Amino acid sequence: MLKLTVTDIRDAAPGVRQICLADKGALLPGFDAGAHIRIDVPDVGPREYSLINLDPKRATQDGVTSYDLGVRLEDDSTGGSVFMHALTPGAEVMCAPPRNDFPLAESPNPLLIAGGIGITPIATMAAYLAGQELPFDLHYSGREQGSLAFLDALKKFTGQKFAANHLTTHYDNTDTALDLGALLRTISPARDIYVCGPGGMIEATKAAAAQAGFDAGRVHFELFARATPKTGDVAFEVEIASTGDVHTIPADQSIIEALEAAGLDLMYDCQRGDCGICQTDVVSGIPDHRDVVLSDDEKSAGEVMQICVSRAKSERLVLDI
């Protein structure tokens, strides 16, 4: 674990803060575009935040002296963004070194799509590509004008002087709202798509890409937030097939959280429903899928589920654990 100090905090957009962390100028582990760090939030647990680099000339792979994060204060925060927004310069945080579950492949002219604070890994990809003088198209969507963080920095390496780097902004409350179906119909299905945003945007991108003839493997995605409990969520039971033990999953806990609290050792990573590492076979019962990993057909089949975010439509699930 790294012990880092908050060295700078700036407002990046309404409700979004750019937070800079460092260790007295010491060299910190490097990172590639798309990487995140996992911060240990006291009394809450680990929370992942993408690392931002907005300078195409800054090489980050071999080590850096600071990490920049962009954190939006979530209306339905489970504690992570509230903690991050309460930080002040000089505060200390513990975090794990960078890790990248959303790497940029070497493919020509990628299409980058960001929704809201999902811009953090996408902007870093754009800066990297600009630094390599590689073309890209970036579509950045938000609720309204003035809501898009880091827009001024993005404009410095896209547009007129950088003819190969296209930035298009979209605002939900205007006729510029992002129409993924229309966009992807104009894009060659040989290009790779990188999308980071809320679950609905990722699902819509996957669906529009499939309809436009993209192979599923061309769509790379990362959710920017953990799934939070929905109104109406209720407790249900999980039976462990290997032992017959039955555990109650409370309405405000995930299956992983409840089973770990009961002493089970489980394999997982993102806890957002986008990496697939926690996928578990369903022996019986009906899952309530809330991930972005499985296809619609796989969700309908109900044979596997992501136990970090998905819940149950039946009173009990029997899981192959």
Ligand code: FES
């Ligand atoms: S831990 Fe990543 S999908 Fe569940």
